[in-house]
Amino acid sequence: MASLPQFLSRLLRNQLPTNFNLTRTAIRTAQTQATSSTLKPSHPPPPPTAHHHHGFQHAHAKPPTQTQQHIEDPIATHPLLQSLRADRTLKETRPHLSMAPTLRPAHFVAGTLAGEKKLTSAPYMFLSRSRTSQNADTDTDAELSKSRAVALFHTGTHMCGHPGFVHGGFLSVMFDEVFAHTVSQSFPSGTGMTANLNVDFRKPALPGRVYVLRAGVVKVEGRKAWVEGSMTMLPAEGKGEDVMVAEARALFVEPKFAESMVPVYRN
Structure with missing residues (x-):
C-alpha cells in the first residue's frame, strides 16, 4: 500500500x-x-477646421465674421485712408493679400503675426515713385527716384511686451516690412534685403489702435538704398491727437542673386 x-x-x-x-x-x-x-481602427478623425485671419486668406478659409469686419472697419472707413486714395501720385496695394497662398503661411508678417488679436488685417500700403529733379535725362544713379510709402495697420491685444503696451519688436518688424516694400521700387530687381535697421522709440504704443507708418528712400547708390520713416498712433475713435511712437532708418542692399529670389516684395 x-x-x-x-x-x-x-x-x-x-x-x-x-x-x-x-x-x-x-x-x-x-x-x-x-x-x-x-x-x-478607431473612428476617423474629424475634418480639419478652417482657418481665417482677418484679410489673410488661408486654405479652407471661412468668410469673415461680423467681429472680423468690425475690426477691419477702423481702417477701411478712416478719413486718412480716403485722402490717400484720392492722391493720384500714390498707388494702393495690400501686398499680403496678393501674395501667393503657398508663401503666406510661412511669411512672418502675413502668416505668423496675422490673427484676430495680433495684426488684425492686411496692412493698406500706398506706394509712390518720383524723380528728384525735373530733368530725368541728367539724373545720376545717386539722384534717381526715391520712392515713398504710407502704410496703415491695426494692432490687436496679443502683441504686447509689458501688459497694455505693444512690444517694440513688433514695431521694428513693421518698420522692416514697410521699408522693404518702399525700397523695392528703387532697385531694378524690385528686391532689397535689410543690412541695418535702427529704431528709436519715442512714446509707448497701445494695443487696439490704428497706426500709420510713413517711409521714404533718401539715398540710392547702386545696389544700396537708405530709407527713413516714422510711426504714428492714431487717436481712438478719432478723439485726441496723433502720437509719434517711433522713428527708424535702415540700409537695404539689392543682393546679386536677387533675380533668382521669390518675388515677395516686388510691386
Whole structure:
C-alpha cells in the first residue's frame, strides 16, 4: 500500500495538467481578444477646421465674421485712408493679400503675426515713385527716384511686451516690412534685403489702435538704398491727437542673386 505522501503526489500529477491547460488556454484567449481589440481602427478623425485671419486668406478659409469686419472697419472707413486714395501720385496695394497662398503661411508678417488679436488685417500700403529733379535725362544713379510709402495697420491685444503696451519688436518688424516694400521700387530687381535697421522709440504704443507708418528712400547708390520713416498712433475713435511712437532708418542692399529670389516684395 502506497504511503499517504505518494498517494497525494500521484493525485496532483493526474489533476494538474487538465486544470493547468485550461488556465493557459483562458489566458491565451483573453490576450488574443485584447490584441484584436487594440488593433481595431478607431473612428476617423474629424475634418480639419478652417482657418481665417482677418484679410489673410488661408486654405479652407471661412468668410469673415461680423467681429472680423468690425475690426477691419477702423481702417477701411478712416478719413486718412480716403485722402490717400484720392492722391493720384500714390498707388494702393495690400501686398499680403496678393501674395501667393503657398508663401503666406510661412511669411512672418502675413502668416505668423496675422490673427484676430495680433495684426488684425492686411496692412493698406500706398506706394509712390518720383524723380528728384525735373530733368530725368541728367539724373545720376545717386539722384534717381526715391520712392515713398504710407502704410496703415491695426494692432490687436496679443502683441504686447509689458501688459497694455505693444512690444517694440513688433514695431521694428513693421518698420522692416514697410521699408522693404518702399525700397523695392528703387532697385531694378524690385528686391532689397535689410543690412541695418535702427529704431528709436519715442512714446509707448497701445494695443487696439490704428497706426500709420510713413517711409521714404533718401539715398540710392547702386545696389544700396537708405530709407527713413516714422510711426504714428492714431487717436481712438478719432478723439485726441496723433502720437509719434517711433522713428527708424535702415540700409537695404539689392543682393546679386536677387533675380533668382521669390518675388515677395516686388510691386
